Amino acid sequence: MSRISETFHQLKKNEKTCLISYITAGDPSLDDSLKIMNTLVNSGTDIIELGVPFSDPMADGPTIQRACERALIHKTSCSDIFNLVKKFRINNKGTPIVLMGYLNPIERMGYDLFAKSASESGVDAVLVVDLPHEEAEDVVNIFKKYNLESIFLIAPNTKTERIKKIANYASGFLYYVSLKGVTGASTLDINSTKEQLKIIKNTIELPLAVGFGIKDAETAKILSNQADAIVIGSAIVNIIENEQGDNIKTNSDIMQLMNPIRLKLDENIISGEEV
Amino acid sequence: MKPNQNKKLSDFKLMKYGYPDDNGHYGVFGGTFVAETLIEPLRNLRDMYHKLKKDEDFLKELYSEYENYVGRPTPLYFAERLTSKINGANIFLKREDLCHTGAHKINNTIGQAILAKKMGKTRIIAETGAGQHGVASATVAARLGMECVVFMGEQDIYRQSQNVYRMKLLGAEVVPVTSGSKTLKDALNEALRDWVTNVDDTFYIIGTVAGPSPYPELVRDFQAIIGREVINQMQEIDKKVDALVACVGGGSNAIGLFYPFIDTESKMYGVEAAGDGLDTDKHSAPLNKGKIGVLHGNRTYLLEDENGQIIETHSISAGLDYPGVGPEHALLKDLGRVNYESATDKESLEAFHELSKVEGIIPALETSHAVAYAIKLAAKMKKGENIIINLSGRGDKDLNTVARIEGIEI
Numbered sequence: 035m036s037r038i039s040e041t042f043h044q045l046k047k048n049e050k051t052c053l054i055s056y057i058t059a060g061d062p063s064l065d066d067s068l069k070i071m072n073t074l075v076n077s078g079t080d081i082i083e084l085g086v087p088f089s090d091p092m093a094d095g096p097t098i099q100r101a102c103e104r105a106l107i108h109k110t111s112c113s114d115i116f117n118l119v120k121k122f123r124i125n126n127k128g129t130p131i132v133l134m135g136y137l138n139p140i141e142r143m144g145y146d147l148f149a150k151s152a153s154e155s156g157v158d159a160v161l162v163v164d165l166p167h168e169e170a171e172d173v174v175n176i177f178k179k180y181n182l183e184s185i186f187l188i189a190p191n192t193k194t195e196r197i198k199k200i201a202n203y204a205s206g207f208l209y210y211v212s213l214k215g216v217t218g219a220s221t222l223d224i225n226s227t228k229e230q231l232k233i234i235k236n237t238i239e240l241p242l243a244v245g246f247g248i249k250d251a252e253t254a255k256i257l258s259n260q261a262d263a264i265v266i267g268s269a270i271v272n273i274i275e276n277e278q279g280d281n282i283k284t285n286s287d288i289m290q291l292m293n294p295i296r297l298k299l300d301e302n303i304i305s306g307e308e309v
Numbered sequence: 310m311k312p313n314q315n316k317k318l319s320d321f322k323l324m325k326y327g328y329p330d331d332n333g334h335y336g337v338f339g340g341t342f343v344a345e346t347l348i349e350p351l352r353n354l355r356d357m358y359h360k361l362k363k364d365e366d367f368l369k370e371l372y373s374e375y376e377n378y379v380g381r382p383t384p385l386y387f388a389e390r391l392t393s394k395i396n397g398a399n400i401f402l403k404r405e406d407l408c409h410t411g412a413h414k415i416n417n418t419i420g421q422a423i424l425a426k427k428m429g430k431t432r433i434i435a436e437t438g439a440g441q442h443g444v445a446s447a448t449v450a451a452r453l454g455m456e457c458v459v460f461m462g463e464q465d466i467y468r469q470s471q472n473v474y475r476m477k478l479l480g481a482e483v484v485p486v487t488s489g490s491k492t493l494k495d496a497l498n499e500a501l502r503d504w505v506t507n508v509d510d511t512f513y514i515i516g517t518v519a520g521p522s523p524y525p526e527l528v529r530d531f532q533a534i535i536g537r538e539v540i541n542q543m544q545e546i547d548k549k550v551d552a553l554v555a556c557v558g559g560g561s562n563a564i565g566l567f568y569p570f571i572d573t574e575s576k577m578y579g580v581e582a583a584g585d586g587l588d589t590d591k592h593s594a595p596l597n598k599g600k601i602g603v604l605h606g607n608r609t610y611l612l613e614d615e616n617g618q619i620i621e622t623h624s625i626s627a628g629l630d631y632p633g634v635g636p637e638h639a640l641l642k643d644l645g646r647v648n649y650e651s652a653t654d655k656e657s658l659e660a661f662h663e664l665s666k667v668e669g670i671i672p673a674l675e676t677s678h679a680v681a682y683a684i685k686l687a688a689k690m691k692k693g694e695n696i697i698i699n700l701s702g703r704g705d706k707d708l709n710t711v712a713r714i715e716g717i718e719i
Contacts, residue, residue, distance in 0.1 A: 088617075088618065089489060089618040089619045089620075090489065090494060090495075090498050090604060090605070090619055091498075092343075092344075092497075092498045092501045092502065092605070093343075093344035093346075093502075093505070095502070096488065099488050099489070099498075100488075103488075103489070106618060109614075109616065109618075111616040112616070136603075137342060137603045138602045138603045138604060138611070138613065138617040138618075138619070139616055139617035139618065140617070141601075141602055141603055141617065142600070142602060142613065142615070142616065142617030143616075143617065163344050164342045164343055164344060164603065164606070165342060166341060166342075166343065166345060166348055168332060168340075168341065169340050169341065169342060186345075187344060187345040187346075188345060189344070189345040189346035189348070189349070190346070191346060191349040191350070191508070192345055192348070192349065193349070196348075200345075211344075211345060211346060214346055214505060214506060214508055214509075215346075215502075215505055215506040216502045216505060216506065219506065
């Protein structure tokens with residue numbers, strides 16, 4: 035069983051919701067990223083999404099665009115990110131790592147070399163934001179060859195027929211974009227998202243993650259009834275930006291953000307155990 | 310190839326050259342590389358466009374706007390003095406600079422705006438570099454009574470303050486883009502982000518033959534009126550077309566001129582911006598110096614660093630200052646059908662002055678790149694042969710830039 039499947043399997047057994055956290059690799063430095071990854075795990079993160087910085091992140095909001103810019107000041111490359119993952123894996127063999135980024139840096143490195151190096155460093159899956167399934171067949175096959183899972187997005191305007199097609203290419207989990215907009219937007223409509231999630235859950239078998247616009251424990255909790263995983267991204271990246279390289283403060287602020295989310299997600303279970 | 314005098318849009322199925330395919334690919338180029346949220350609106354746009362391009366009412370409205378609002382057909386002018394001075398091929402200028410708003414851009418914006426209206430959209434967004442496409446978008450939005458928002462890099466807003474004011478006069482909102490390099494590519498990112506967010510009521514008018522499918526196809530089809538008119542105009546004076554020359558940034562004016570000639574024997578030359586020179590790192594010539602990659606929804610030639618990050622480009626003309634190029638140009642390069650040449654800032658400035666003094670026509674700095682190369686080409690061609698330059702825009706917008714370079718205060 036893959037690390038991601040194993041993670042979802044265990045969480046399901048314990049009736050827990052998966053918490054996925056996003057940071058951009060190399061923001062503000064690779065050393066900082068390693069510390070933050072460990073902090074995320076210590077504050078309840080089950081899967082880490084590591085952003086591969088790109089100069090033109092057109093599906094991301096200003097927060098993650100600026101994170102990319104900070105990471106690119108010192109030219110964070112795919113190879114740098116593989117080294118980061120290798121270092122992380124020395125002490126952590128269990129937490130799945132998903133790389134999330136845009137196609138061009140991967141294409142430039144070469145798909146085969148990228149997939150081979152990613153897999154060897156301990157990466158579990160790749161989400162290429164600007165690669166819809168129609169363009170993805172060759173890439174997915176190369177990823178598969180190196181045991182990398184392919185995560186795909188589903189949007190609020192994705193029709194059911196298309197969701198089924200996407201699911202054919204996807205492995206690991208599917209990622210539902212909870213709003214029409216970019217990452218970090220503030221217009222998440224909880225009720226319509228809940229409805230959509232119900233429909234999608236009936237269509238697919240893979241675990242379903244939901245992200246874009248989730249900033250607090252309350253929203254995370256409400257959506258967790260319909261989804262297997264909750265993704266927190268821009269809220270974490272905002273902290274990294276605000277603390278401007280102050281290591282201790284960054285990590286303590288991230289703890290303060292993530293601990294309540296983890297607690298809230300686990301609330302029912304704790305009370306359930308008490309009964 | 311028979312000239313197409315009917316009021317139609319291109320029907321590529323009738324041509325031997327049959328690109329793009331059903332998935333918007335031009336060989337390995339083009340395609341739809343966007344986040345999932347944009348897939349559905351792009352499909353709707355493609356389906357609507359394929360339906361409307363054969364719809365008589367749509368074509369009637371489009372051609373009525375071409376004639377009465379844009380000012381088509383534009384003249385094909387024989388540049389007699391320039392021809393005799395160079396003493397080579399006969400030089401003809403396709404006068405797109407005489408279109409309403411001063412450039413070919415409006416051929417496309419009027420087409421897309423009518424499409425937007427037919428799709429029930431009430432709000433138009435556009436990206437702009439030099440401001441020409443922004444002005445052309447703001448103009449048609451005013452013409453059709455639609456809201457218009459134009460995204461423009463902060464750098465460009467500063468460099469092109471006059472066009473910013475023009476857009477505001479036309480009722481558009483100009484949004485400064487402060488991310489990345491603060492230029493055209495970042496304006497495009499920002500427009501895509503707006504579109505993802507407001508996709509229900511908003512139509513995104515892309516200004517060039519790039520972007521995700523179906524944009525390269527529909528922008529080409531709206532611009533192909535240029536080449537079709539040239540075919541008719543040369544037939545009327547019973548002359549053969551030996552060579553076609555146009556500047557290439559994203560490449561919309563070039564494709565507009567070239568496309569109807571693809572199945573003919575005419576030679577074609579696209580001219581990229583060589584900036585300080587192709588061997589320096591200050592140019593905007595992805596077809597000459599770029600690598601294949603994916604940006605802004607399509608696969609094409611790009612200027613990027615060793616890690617696949619898009620690099621900043623340079624050209625004296627803001628309209629050519631873009632790190633990518635339309636996917637169809639990438640294909641035409643690889644097929645060997647079009648020769649992609651370049652002209653430096655310096656050569657283009659010289660051509661700018663030459664055409665102004667010899668013919669009394671001040672070309673845009675973008676266009677001056679085509680003029681610079683065409684002058685060299687015409688000199689090598691035989692007398693009696695004919696060369697067409699797409700005079701894509703007028704140079705009024707560039708007077709400040711040229712004056713500044715030459716140390717003149719206006």
